[in-house]
Amino acid sequence: MTASAAPETGALLDVADIFEALPDAWLILDAEATVVAANRAYLALVACEREAIVGRSIYTINQAGSTAQREARRQWLESLLADGAPGESRLAPPIRYDLALGGNGALVPRYWQVRATLMRTARGEALYGLCVHDITERMEEEAREQRERAKLRSQARLRQVLVDEANEQLRMQQEQLQHALAFASVGAWELQTRTGVFTCNEQFKTLLGLPGVATITERRLFEELIDEEHRERVRSAFDAARHTDTPVEVDFRVTWPNRQRRWILLRATRPRGSETIEYSEQENAPPAAVSIIGLALDISMRKESELEHQAAAVTERAARERSEEATRAMDHFVAAVSHELRSPLGAIQSWATLLQRSADVAHMARAGTVIERNARQLALMVDDLLDSGAIATGKLSIELAPVDLGALAGNIAEDMRMRIEEKGVRLVADDLDSCVVMADEKRVRQVIWNLVSNALKFTEAGEITVSVRVHGEHAELCVRDTGRGIGADVLERIFERFYQAAGSGRVSGLGLGLWLARSIVRLHGGSIRAHSDGVGKGATFVVTMPRYR
Incomplete structure (x- = not known):
């Protein structure tokens, strides 16, 4: 080896030392799956010598397991090493493969998991690095946990059986209760x-x-x-x-x-x-x-019976009240008739006596005027009484003919103007539209006369306004005054027969005028209503009748 190669040799020795010192178990295989190197961690893990595995195929070393385990191990390794790409890292699934780790040769259950990485050397040779992990403890812990879960599931199933039995008993009891309640x-x-x-x-x-x-x-x-x-x-x-x-x-x-x-x-x-x-x-x-x-x-039957008894009691009480009210009304009517008849009859009698005793022409003329006025008042009261009786028995007849309501109201206003102005009240009748209605002129005249007379009775000062206007298919007659007004509590009762509001002061009449007016208007297919803002604020009466076409 030359001097220039010394550093490379040192580097290789450093890498080998590092490989040997790795804490994880490693095997290096060549392209033919032959073991090239194994570190100390691997040798200690499988309890074998380096000479027993280096230079041998990965498929032939550590053949201690059963035949089935060896075959499964072979297939496991083939799938791990097949068709690898450079730099690719694969993690094999866990596998059981038993080893003879003791001195007696007995197999010890072991579980393994391997991560394989394909590498290339500087000369382009393929090497496989296998990092081998003994996961026996983890697998045994998982097995214990599975057994514990199975035990818990068994206990849960037992509890569920007991709960189901209790629920079934409860369901049967509930069904019995439901049948009883439904019955x-x-x-x-x-x-x-x-x-x-x-x-x-x-x-x-x-x-x-x-x-x-x-x-x-x-x-x-x-x-x-x-x-x-x-x-x-x-x-x-x-x-x-x-x-x-x-x-x-x-x-x-x-x-x-x-x-x-x-x-x-x-x-x-x-x-x-x-x-x-x-x-x-x-x-x-x-x-x-x-x-x-x-x-x-x-409780419908019981409640309906109770309501019927209550309704009967209410009807009986209402009938008794109506009877008592009718009796009071009749007493009031008799008293009113007696009073109203006595006044004109007394005046007629007094002036007739004066005529017999005095030959003064002035006294005779005045007496004739008084007697005529009181006789007319008596005739009106008698007519009202007769008309009320006819209406009450359904025998009041009307003769319909075209009537100009505006002209009729104007004529009546002029006839009553002197009487109204003598009392110091102003009469306004300048808003009278011409409007033809099908009506009995005599009866409609009676209605207008009663409304204006009623306004005059309760108006001491101010004015009375009479108007007729056309509103679509209807004619509307309005009589408005600035007199005493009508309280809200009696506004709906003023059209009742013989009714006179308490506290309104004594006025002449029988309490029939407004009742007669409403009855006559209804016979003509119309309506009448009253309005007042309260006592002392005047009153308005409105008659609505269909127009004649």
């Missing part, structure tokens, strides 16, 4: 207050008019199933059941999809010893149960 038409349910979902039997769903596959939630119960007028009361009962140990009972009505109405009696309580939670949205609120249990029963 008695009783619905059983449990509400989870955290989720708002009901767990219930089919009978409970049937009571609410739902199919067996339906899902019931607290929101659906209160927003869809329970009739609206009962929801707040049932919600209060549920809140009480959440926070107290006292059972709660409440009834409510539901309307099924086929529009059939049923009454349900519901009893609810929270389970004894149940878990509780604090509702954070309500500060200092009492603890509430996480679930509520209860039963439901159809």
